[in-house]
Amino acid sequence: MDPVEALRELGGVATFGELVACTTRAELERAIGRGHVRKPRHNRYCLADADATRQAVAATGGTASHRSAAQEFGWKLKHDPPRPCITLPRSARKPPGRFELHWADLSDRERRRNVTSRTRTVIDCARSYDFDVALSVADSALREGILDQDDLVLAAARSPRTGRARAQRVARHASRLRANPFESCLYAIAITVPGLDVRAQGHVPGVGFVDLLDRVLGIVIEAESLEHHWTKAGLQRDVDRYTSAARLGLVVLRFTWTDVMLHPDQVALAMSEVVQWRTMQAVGRHGLAA
Structure with missing residues (x-):
């Protein structure tokens, strides 16, 4: 897999281990040599041009914020700004x-460091962007381990009235359990489907942890990337897992990065149709409609 495509699927930033699970060391080195991939620090690779943000800060006298601040913290994003x-x-x-400009009262610390605080960054994104974009930022912030969900819930409740409801929704749903923006965006789609009640990283005996699980309807939803599935061993592991799931009577839905990021309506439709069938089975109506 091309390192640029791999980084895009991994949220724009990745470790060496994450990248070589999708591509090869030689391809990665070529991409760095061509300037397509940057290595801003040890064991950190990215697509984002951090220099552009620093130049913008110098040119405007402002502070890096929103998705640019998230990049500065090394968080994974649905899309680079x-x-x-x-x-x-x-x-x-x-x-x-050409900048994405915002106006706000900034703390002395934020002005001195030229980047908004972690908490403000999450809340700013939640108030400004679509839910899936903001949730990807919030989940990434929680995975870092400096903030916890209570921090976000409290900050959202104290945020300005404009956009507060959006911020509170993101804070309620944020979770460190989702591994990347791919999974965050898949979850954002799933919670819009009537009758579907999913939890991240649900554990199924004999199967292991799955990306999303509705225990009542017996539906497993997986975000399938090449990171873990492009080798012969990965294929065998998949076959074993999903055969085990079928033996338990579970329905497994598998979606690619392209499905989730580019065709979310089709993903939601597929989930909705499966929910309808599983609901019918739960009340004993098994036949096809005439």
Whole structure:
């Protein structure tokens, strides 16, 4: 797999181990040599151009915020921001240039470090972006281990009225259990499906941990990437897992990164149809409709 595509599926930032599970060392070194992949520090690879954010901070006199701040913290994102995200003091004028601009009161610490705090970054994203984009940021922040969900819930409750409900929704659903934006976005789709009640990293005896599990309807939903499945051993592991799931009477839905990121409506439709069938089976109606 091309290292650039692998990084995109992994959320824009990855360790060496995560990358070589999808590609080869030689391909990774070629991508670095061509400038397609950057290594900003030890065991950290990314697509984002961190220099662009620093240049934007210098040009505007503002502070890196929102998705640009998330990049600075090394968090995984659904998509890299198309333009540097900068927050300016409320009294500042709009500077020339192509930036995603925001205005807010900043702390002395944030101005000094040229990046918004972790908590503010999550809440800013939750108030500004679509739910799946913001949830990817929040989940990544929790996986880092510095913030916990209580921090986010409290910060969301104290956030400005405009966008507060959006922030509170993201904080309620945020979880460190989802491994990457792929899984975060899959979860964001699943919770929109009526009748589906999923939990992240549910454990099934004889199968192991699955990405999403509805225990009542017996539905397993998996985010399938090449990271764990592109080898012969990975294929055999998949076959064993899903055969075990079938023997328990579970229905397994498997979606690719392309499905989830580019065709979310089709993913939701597939989930909805399976929910309808499992509900019919649960009340004893097994025949096809005439």
